[in-house]
Structures are given as structure tokens and as C-alpha cells.
Amino acid sequence: MISLLASTSLSLTLAAQAVTQESFTQEWTQKGLSPEYIELALSKANHNPKVIEAITTPWEAKPWYQYKQLFLTEERVQDGVAFWKKHQQTLARAEKEYGVEAQMIVAIIGIETRYGQFTGTYPVLDALYTLGFSYPKRAKFFASELGHYLMLAQEEGWELTDVKGSYAGAMGWGQFISSSYRAYAVDFDGDGKRNLLNNPVDAIGSVANYFKNAKWQHGLTPAYPLVQSPEVTAALKWNGKPITATVAQLKQAGVAAIGDDTMSSAILTLDSSESEKQGFQVTNNFYSITRYNRSPLYAMAAFEFSQLLNDAFKP
Structure with a gap:
């Protein structure tokens, strides 16, 4: 049972995190939107309780051995190979211009939407409105994304209620x-529009551009599986932040680490079964993948999927 003091503290915390429509309007008016446009947008938005339900039960809450089964399938690999072959020249150009391997770009688009097959059914306006004003845990973030969505709709000439996406507004x-x-x-096909909603060429270039800005290093392996799951100090474990430990430090701790001693590396441990764990040596490129999605499960799935794609692809 929560004490009265704890309950009061929690209520104050949630209240502090809450975003009001008045404060939202004031902030985004200062950032360039007209009050009339904001009022019109909010009047068109609907609260959707299914959005709250979805965000509180994410797939990333599952253990690794269950999570990876969603993505590391033969059918998804074959879809990826077909996508790669269809857009081979575009992917090669993206790799050359942005320094991001084709297989990683293909892996990301495959995991996210199965190559455009599943881009989401939630109206983005409703999803961001619901999370921005009715999900205090991350209200500030989603209210900000709502503001950016209103800006984006103006910039791209979208009807606010037409665009659909994930429960989180992606x-x-x-x-x-x-x-x-x-x-x-980015406008990767040069038609004068940045169309990620239904243009795979722009999507390829944009994913590559995202990874370039996340400091992806061409040729650097994101993760190496370890024969044993080592017991190391917290300083050598990956904590979701930029990696500060080095291969030399891992070796000093008894880890059979791979790479030059100065290379940034840390240890990540995932559940490989109900009773066993798998250790990995992760590098800066693993951290770069988590700039796309913070979950280490997502990052590992994307990397392993990219390996499967690379093995299966025959030009």
C-alpha cells in the first residue's frame, strides 16, 4: 500500500510532468505556429485509450530470446533480400554517400515496417495528442513531438488527420x-519532396542520414558474442549511454575482447533462454543503433538481422 506521503509526492511529480493545452499553445506559438492553427489542430485531435494501453505493454519488455523471434525469421529475410535487389543501386548510393552499410539500412526498414507493409494504423495526431496530454510519464517528450508534427504538417502540406503511424506517433x-x-x-530521389510515408527511395536515404548523424562508423561491427558471460564491474557494462570503456580495460578484467586496445567497448548481457544468458561485447555502432530505438533488444535484433541479410543476399 502506498503511504499518504508517497501518494502525495507521486501526485506532485505527475502534476509537474503534465502538459496543459495552454502551456503547449504558448510554447509553440513562440516557436512559430499561429494560435489559430494550434487551436484548430487540437480541436481535430481525439483521445485514444488504446494508445496508452499499447505504450504500457511494449514488445521490448519481453526477454531477448522471445523478442528476437519477431524479427529473425526466414520470411522476413527473404522480404529483405527482395527489397535489397529491387533497390540495389539506391542502397549502394546511400552507403557511398552516408557511410552506412546497405544491410543495416535494409534491416532497419524491415524491422520497422516490413518494407512498407505495416506503417501503422493510429492517426498520428491522435497518438501524440493522447500521449502529450494524458501520459504524464513522458508528456513533455510527446507534447514536443506533437508540436513538431504540427510544424511538419505545415511544411509538407499534409492534412493533419490523414497521416497514420505507430501508437507512439512514428x-x-x-x-x-x-x-x-x-x-x-532527405529527398533522395530528387523530386523536390521528402516523402517517407510512401517513397522507399527517400526512406533509404533518410535512414542512412539518420545513422550518419548518430555517428555510425562504416565497417565497425556493433557487437561480438562472447563464449562466456563475464562478470564485470558496472563501469564495464553498457548502461545505455555513450561507451567510455575500452578493449584494454575489458582484457584487464579477463574478457576475451576483440579489437584494438583503444577501441570503445562494453559488456551487454541478454537472456538467451529462461535459464541462460548470453554476453556480448558492444561497440560504438551498437550505441548508434540505440539512437534510432533506445532498446538494446532492438539494437541487437537489427544487427543480427543485418547479418542474416548480408549472408543471404546474392547480387
């Missing part, structure tokens, strides 16, 4: 959130 083949769409989407 859109298009690569599932970009609004701020990422505005910052990293």
Missing part, C-alpha cells in the same frame, strides 16, 4: 518521429 517506412522527420528526412 511515421512512414522508417518510422520516424516528427522531430526526426524534420531533422533527418
